[in-house]
Amino acid sequence: MHPPAAVASAAPRARIEYIAGRVRCPLAGVGMRAADASNRLVVDDPATELTISGGTITLRDDRAPAATTVIADLVWLAEGRNAAGARVPFTIHLDVTKTGRAYAIDLHTHEPRPLLRTQIAYEPFEVVAIDGDRRTVLVDRARLAAAVAHVPCRAIACSIGRSASARSGVARCSCARG
Numbered sequence: 692m693h694p695p696a697a698v699a700s701a702a703p704r705a706r707i708e709y710i711a712g713r714v715r716c717p718l719a720g721v722g723m724r725a726a727d728a729s730n731r732l733v734v735d736d737p738a739t740e741l742t743i744s745g746g747t748i749t750l751r752d753d754r755a756p757a758a759t760t761v762i763a764d765l766v767w768l769a770e771g772r773n774a775a776g777a778r779v780p781f782t783i784h785l786d787v788t789k790t791g792r793a794y795a796i797d798l799h800t801h802e803p804r805p806l807l808r809t810q811i812a813y814e815p816f817e818v819v820a821i822d823g824d825r826r827t828v829l830v831d832r833a834r835l836a837a838a839v840a841h842v843p844c845r846a847i848a849c850s851i852g853r854s855a856s857a858r859s860g861v862a863r864c865s866c867a868r869g
Contacts, residue, residue: 706734710743712814714768717780730767730814739763746814751821755791762794762820763787769813769839771806779806783813783839787820787829794820796829798838808840 709728716729732748734741739762740751750763765785773779781802788795796818818830 704737706737706741708732708734708741708743710748710767710814710816712767714770714780714812714814716768730765730816733764735761735763747817747819749819749821750787752789753823754789755822756789757791759788759790759795761786762789765816765818767814767816769800769811771802771811772809773803774805774807779803781806783835785818785830787818789820789822792822792825794822794827794829798830798834800839800841800843802843808842811839813839 708731709724710730710732711725711727712730713727714729715726716724732741732743734750736752738752738754741763742749742751748765752762754760763785764787767783769781769783771779771781779802781800783800784798786797788797813835815832815835816830817828817832820827820829
């Protein structure tokens with residue numbers, strides 16, 4: 692029997708970081724991460740450089756992929772209140788993709804209903820992308836607050852539309868809001 696080839700063990704892997712935040716994870720104490728490490732960032736390709744400093748996440752990717760390529764996936768835990776005033780956890784989700792030299796994002800929430808839009812807590816990350824000498828702020832506090840304030844559509848047609856629009860770099864569904 693031969694030992695596995697060294698190439699297999701040295702294969703590049705996705706980078707997963709757990710980032711501390713103000714919302715305590717409901718699964719605190721399970722696993723190795725801290726109770727406040729409730730925000731998960733995945734960078735699929737080792738060619739993408741990642742820096743986390745304070746509240747800023749910086750992604751540097753100098754590639755120019757012909758096809759839309761996932762650069763990073765960030766899911767962070769947030770907390771709101773329901774009609775009875777009980778704490779309700781939900782997530783904010785950011786997909787960062789790149790086609791050629793252009794970055795695109797899909798920023799939205801995954802949440803139970805109904806969730807009141809008062810007393811919402813989350814980590815106000817800023818997400819920056821760098822390609823060559825060009826720096827682009829993909830998500831700032833205002834854009835993040837707008838996404839959190841948006842009540843997501845639950846219609847199947849909207850979900851299908853959002854998937855198609857995510858591929859085109861559009862971040863929101865096109866359903867009517869009441």
